[in-house]
Amino acid sequence: MPDTIPFPSAQVRFGSSSGQPLTRRDGFLKVTGAATFAADNHPENLLHAVVAVSTIARGRVVSLDVEAAKAHPGVVEVITPANCPPLALDPDEKHGLFGFRFDALQNDRVRYAKQPIALVLAETLEAATEGTRLLAPVYETEPARIGFDNGEPYAPATVGVGGAPDFDRGDLAAGLAAAAHLVDTEYETPAQYHNAMEPHAIVAEWDGDTLTIDTPNQAIVLSRAAYAAFFGIPPENVYLRSPFLGGGFGSKAILAGPQILCIRAARMLQRPVKLALPRDQMFGPVGHRGATRQRLRLATDAEGRLTALEHHAVATTSSFDEFIEPAANASHNLYASPAISTRHGAVRVDTGTPGPMRAPGEASGSAALECALDEAAAAIGIDPLEMRLRNYAETDPATGRPFSAKALRECYAQGAERFGWAGRPLAPRQMTDDAGRLVGWGMGSALFPAPMFQAEARATLRADGTALVETAAADMGQGAWTALAQIAADSLGLDIEQVEFRSGTSDLPDGGVAGGSGHTATAGSALHNAGTDAIAKLAEIAVNDPASPLFGAGNAGVEAREGRLWHREDETRSEGYGDILARSGMESLEGSGTGGRDPADAEARAMFSHGAVFAEVKVDPDLGQVLVTRLVGAFAAGRIINPKLARSQLYGGMIWGLSFALHEEAIHDRRTGRPVNADLAGYHIPVHADIPAMEALLIDEDDRYVNVLGIKGVGEIGITGTVGAIANAIWHATGVRVRRYPIRIEDLIG
Amino acid sequence: MSLSVTLTINGDRKDVVLEDPRVTLLDLLRERLHLTGTKKGCDRGQCGACTVLVDGRRINACLALAASLDGAEVMTIEGLAVGGRLATVQSAFIEHDGFQCGFCTPGQIMSAVGLILEGDAGDDPDRVREGMSGNLCRCGAHAGIIEAVLDAQKRVAGEEGKAA
Known part of the structure; x- marks a missing residue:
């Protein structure tokens, strides 16, 4: 049975812009050097x-x-x-x-x-x-205090941005006691620095x-x-x-x-x-992702179903402030388990204060959880995808609430088919290529929350039939200039070329935060509501004006498209926006809107984007050199406003996952406390030659609860799943399980 | 101490008086000539955001002292589009979504132009990836960039074929 819900078409009618793979509206500026940073x-x-x-x-x-x-x-x-x-x-x-x-x-x-x-x-x-x-x-x-073992451990009052450090659901002891198999494993992730290109x-x-x-x-x-x-x-x-x-990533x-x-x-x-x-x-002073040490205990029955899931994470923070990478929270919402217990600890070290960095907590936690799950699958002797299906969560494991929409099963199926997962040998070191390199396939599940923040927007219909829409959104590369304009155009029943979009300055209505993968949903909802408000006001004028062909239609009896209001039941009756305004002596008409979530929906449903990532790696058996040769992701993230930009966002996340798995690590000298690789020669991020052939499949998902537009985020989810998929593929190629990131050549030889 | 050099920048001959011998080509372009399309990502030759063409070859403008370039022809991102008409590489970057934030983009595009002029990479994606590897991207726009370079190269080759 498909676990997606049909989208009620009466709720929001989309016009010609949303869903189209438009190229970036700021593209011309960016390729000519005229975009002003x-x-x-x-x-x-x-x-x-x-x-x-x-x-x-x-x-x-x-x-x-x-x-x-x-x-x-x-x-x-x-x-x-x-x-x-x-x-x-x-x-x-x-x-x-x-x-x-x-x-x-x-x-x-x-x-x-x-x-x-x-x-x-x-x-x-x-x-x-x-x-x-x-x-x-x-x-x-x-003396500098650097590294987990030299810092000051303490129990943090909160993790992430105001989150609880501990979580318990179900009877952990009973779940552990009932287990036929137990995986007890530890993973480490390093300090990483955002390093936006700008x-x-x-x-x-x-x-x-x-x-x-x-x-x-x-x-x-x-x-x-x-x-x-x-x-x-x-x-x-x-x-x-x-x-x-020029990139932000939280910093x-x-x-x-x-x-x-x-x-x-x-x-x-x-x-x-x-x-x-x-x-x-x-x-130094502009934030980073704190290092983590994570211990996971996965207890399963004989068939691989979790009976208990325990995830403890310790993260580094500075001596004077706190941002605790909430890594263990990655175990809350993905896999069904009758007992889940998570804990966070912290260690103070002499570095700058960490902060949110693309998928804070989700990335580090997923990097450990997805590998631990594969360790369990290997111990039991079942396929990693089958392991995930056996632990598929029909309701949110943390709260028991239904998901607003969850097409993860379709992600698994379509991703696996596209990748060619079927026939993967269970045991490691079974595949080689013509050059004698070891070949491995791995996978991971992707999960990211679909939050909503607060935003405001204004939409002004002008006498010439065009519109001005305004909100102080931030475009750090995700495509706000384009995707938000698409949403606004549809809300006004206008072609995108007729919509002037002002954004990016503080004198405009508050566009909210470009973070948490919630910006398009939040600012987009505000723009949508502003546009709808302007149209409703215009309809009010028209249907009450005896000189209008729409007189008497009632404001629910008209719809907006192509710059005109149309009688719903009589296509011969319509009127252009400019004509309506002109007759009523108005030069413009303003609508306003806010973005946010209905608190009742927020309480009633668990809201997440989901995905599945499949990776192929090739490892030189003598040199230990790892090359990721294929990455296929399949993601269900609600309604996609612009598939071209959404795919780029997902690729970006997946590449960050590759970077997490194989490249990034800030190394601080233990004597001086100085970062010894504080440049782009020593702090590695992938170059073009490191990036494989990639695919990101956009899986249809209609979510009528998440917000008025049915939008979830795509900016961060790509990292989750990808890190584990690559690490699992390396295990499958080599038989070596590396539990410390990034995975290096020296981990795989000798 | 001041030094005089003559540079041809995007076809315009410029006599430049450098009040300081430490001025790099990058800082000359950005801070003195206000050609800010060329970006500073690292100032160490490690990221490629400042890639420009000097006498037809791509270089990191942050590693070249302006005083050493007397007589050179410099091409920056601002010089690529002629009369508001985008160069093939530029339009290919837009079509293939070969950028997100756009900060590394001028360097990626100038590097791609240089790579195509060098004529060594052919249509082999792996060699194009290798040839573009001096230009870092943090957003993860790599797939679109390589598609754009391959497509532009094909189109440029086609146009040359027709001309011949």
Whole structure:
């Protein structure tokens, strides 16, 4: 029986835009170099700022040679704790749910390597850079605490963003006692750094008490208020422009010290200031994914059905703040088990504070869970796909609630067929290619929540029959400029070319947060509701106007399409938007809408995107070199607004999964606490030659509960499942089960 | 100390006075000439976001001192489209969705143009992947990029065939 629910067509009628694989509306700007990223701005009289960062991880700065730096030609000012005016709010306090403590020269203390210790301002970038070198800091150094075994363990009060650290459902002891098989296994994941291609950047310019900032930001209106609060001005005095983000992945949703310092400097010197972080400073003050150690116990009956699932995760955080990668939560909602128990612990180390990084918790947790499940399948002697089907959750394992929609079975079936999974030998080391390389096939399940946040939007019908739609959405590459315009066009019954979409600046209605894979759903719902509101108002005018051909139809008796209102039962009666407005003497008509979720639906149903990922790897038996040669993902994520962009998002996630499995790891020197690979030569992400032939199948799924549009997210789910699929394929190729990421050549030879 | 160099940038001859010998080609383009299409991703020659063509060859603009390029012809992303008409590689990137955030895109496109000019990769996807591997992408747009390069190469070859 299919576990999808037919979409009620009467609920939302889609027009010609949604569902179409339109190319990006910002494509022309991006391929010609005309898209303006923050650091591309250059107001008159600009100063360049470069942050000097600490080379120790713990201690304090005893002295800086400020005079030497200031003596360098072109250097205008050096800001240190000695001359940095205080902020209106204490950066060592937590401000709001998404507020992180940060370092903005509030004192001489050093609590991680690459922490800002001074800011040099100069007429040129070269002079500012040289100025930081001339500061020659002297430190009073304390031993750095690096790594799980050298940090301070503690029990966190919350994990992720305000989540509970512990969870129990069912009787774990009974489930363990009832088991015919028990897998008890441990996995480690490393610290990873977001490393968006665009380093964090800001251009700040004051005019009296008003501030204009160009800075990439994932939560434009929310951040406007946060910036304003630190400078003691009302939010409306801040104008934040973020039309394009050169990637974000979570790291550009939060305020950090460098941006605050740049604004501070612009105010002090009464000149516009530009700051763009050098790549190595992306390994300090702007967040990362904390390392984890995870222990899983999977108890099953003789046929492989879980009787208990236990997942304990310990994650690293900084000495002064907290973001605990909620890895164990990955075991809550995917596999049916009568008993589930999860715990989180934390260890304080001397690094910057972690933060949300693409699929925070889901990625790390899935990387362990999907392998542990394969360990269980191997111990019992059943196929990994069959293992997952035997543990298929018909209702949410954590709450017992029904899923709003769940087409995971179809993902398994279509993904397996496309990949050619049937006939996979059970035992490892059974397949080789013509070159003698070991070939392995692995798979993993993908799961990601479908959250909704809050957003507002405005839609204005204009006398010329076109429309203006507005919301401060953030496009960090997911395609908001295009997908949101498609939604808006349909809500207004207009061709997308007739819709002007304003977005990306803080003077617009709050578009919410580009995060949690919930931006298209949230901002899209707001736009949809705004458009619907404008059309309803227009219909109200038309059906009550005796001069309109729609007079008397009742406002439920008309529908909007092709720029006209049409009588539902009489196609000969219709009227263009512009004509309706003109006759009523209006130059424009405005509708507004909000995005959010019906709390009753949120309570009644479990809402997730699902997927299945299949991987083929080839391993050189002598050299241990691993090449991923095929990746096939099948994903069910509700209604897809733009399949071209959705596929790109899913590919992006899958490539992050490949990167997690085989490439990424930040290594901190245990003596100094410094990241030793703080560049893109040493911190590996995949290059083109590492990326295999890929496919992402979009599985139909009609979800009438998730939101008015039936949209779930596609930005993060691709990582989940993929990490485990590749690790499982490596086991299948080699017979070696590696329990520490990234999997390296040296794990597979000798 | 100031130095004078003459560069031809996107066909325009420019006499540039460098007030500082440390200025890289990248910082000259971005901060002094305000040709900001070329991006700075690492400033270390590790990411390829600053790829431009110098005398027809692709280089990392962050690793070249402007003072060493007297007389050079520089082609940046701004010089690729002529009269508002996109170059083949540019339109192929749009059609194949060969980018997401767009930050590495100017470098990817200039690298692709360079690769096609070099004429060594042929239509072998693996060699194109290898030849494009100096250009990092963090969004994960690799599949679309390689499709775009292969498609553009095919189209360019077709046009040359016709011309011949």
